[in-house]
Amino acid sequence: MSATTPPRLGRPARPPRPALPGLVKGTWLVAERELAMRLRSKSFLISTAILLLAILASIIVGGILSSTSSAPKVAAVAGTASVVDGVQGLEVTEAASTDEAEALVRDGTVDAAVLPAETELGYELVALDEAPGTIVSLLSVAPPVQLLEPGDSDDGFLSYIIGIAFGVVFFMSAVTFGSTIAQSVVEEKQTRVVEILLSTISARELMAGKVVGNSILAFGQIALIAAMSVLGLSITGQSALLGLLGPAIAWFIVFFVFGFVLIAALYAATAALVSRQEEVASVTSPVTTLVMIPYFLVIFFNSNETIMAIMSYVPFSAPIGMPLRLFLGDAAWWEPLVSLAVLVATTLLIIGIGSRIYSNSLLRTGARVKLRDALKG
Known part of the structure; x- marks a missing residue:
């Protein structure tokens, strides 16, 4: 009687590893998450509504006062x-x-x-x-x-108001949404959520998603502001002023798109250097300063053609300087194209450098990461 040898059992097959999302899909997943978080925030929705109502009220009141003036x-x-x-x-x-x-x-x-x-x-x-x-x-x-006594400018007051308007919109949007990106980055580092996220997507996709999501929110808010401004000017019968502002507003939107992405990338990169919310303000203060400088320049040097010309070619101030010069008729037809090319090239460069800093700093917790070490990797 011969003994039968039991069959050898093979090693159980491993379950298939889930495929990682591609660059576009991973970026959009993060962008959707950012959009959902902000749109569920009551403070964000209430503040946006108050801002839109304040803009509409200011235009209507201004139109009424101008119509009742002597x-x-x-x-x-x-x-x-x-x-x-x-x-x-x-x-x-x-x-x-x-x-x-x-x-x-x-x-x-x-x-x-x-x-x-x-x-x-x-x-x-x-x-x-x-x-x-x-x-x-x-x-x-x-x-x-x-x-009889010629002044420096015929459109001084109107150009001052338009410059202030462009400066306020760009400053508020960049600082508000840029700070949101910075706080989100540090919060994910501090709670170690970033380690879970990086097991599914890359650091560059995570940064790109945050920038894209908040950019969509910023552009949406700008679109609502523009719509509310058109409504206010139409109600008060100031359609002629809207016609004068049309080309300048169109160029402002184009410059705003690239200028905001540049600022958002800087906020994300600098915030990745720290691991505590208490350090966010200090590490992002240089970026905030870059956004504030054009705002104050347009207030104090609005009528200085030389400074306005320089502002229109500096990437951080071009979204304010160039549309204002176009409104005043001080810029040639080719100047906004050259300025936009400089802004786009600078934005791409900053995105590349910022993504490197972000990727090399995201998993480093504890002490603040030095910028030199983040660039080296």
Whole structure:
């Protein structure tokens, strides 16, 4: 009787390892997570609603105040009384002579004087220190304008307001969403969640997802602000101003896209150097300063053409400087293209450097990682 040898059992087969998501899919997974977290935040939704209502209210109130303001005052002599006779929106004062009319302009009694002149129209406007744009627009044909005491700029106040608006929108969006990215990065390091995430996706995909997700939120907020501004201008009958601002706003949106991505990449990279929330402000302060500088430059040097020209080519300030120069007509047609090319090239460079810093610092906890060590890897 022969013994039978039992069959040898083989080693159990290992379950198949789940396939890792690709670059695009991994990036989008993180972006969706960032979007969901922010859109579920009541503080974010409430603050956005308050911001939009404040913008709409400011435009409506400004339009009401401008419509209820006193009519422009002009002086006219016997030879030019027919020019302003019947023009709606003008308060006319009759002067006995040209000298008397100019005296009324100099002492501030009237905003301008309509005086005879050897021109095709047969008259001209005489003003004190700036061209009376409202009076010119009310006349059917724009007459020549003579300034008794020429100023530096005819559009100083309006350009100041537009520059402030561009600066505030870029500054608030970059700092708000950039700080959100920084806090998210440090929170994941501090709680060790990043170690779980990196077992599924790469560090570059994680950084790209955070930048893409918050960029979508920032662009969405900008779109809502633009829509609310259009609504406010339409309600108050300021469609003409919207037509003047249209090209500048369009270029601002284009520059904002690349400028925000550049700032967001810097926030993510610098935040990866630390492991505690208490250190976020100190490590990201250089980036915040880069965003603040253009805001203050446009406040104090709004009328300085040289500084505005330099700002329009510096990547961190181009989203403010170039649209403002386009609105004022100070930039040639090719300048925004060159400035945009410089901004895009700088953004790509910063993304490359930032992703290296981010990847080499993300798993280092404890003491702050030195920038030199993060670049070396």
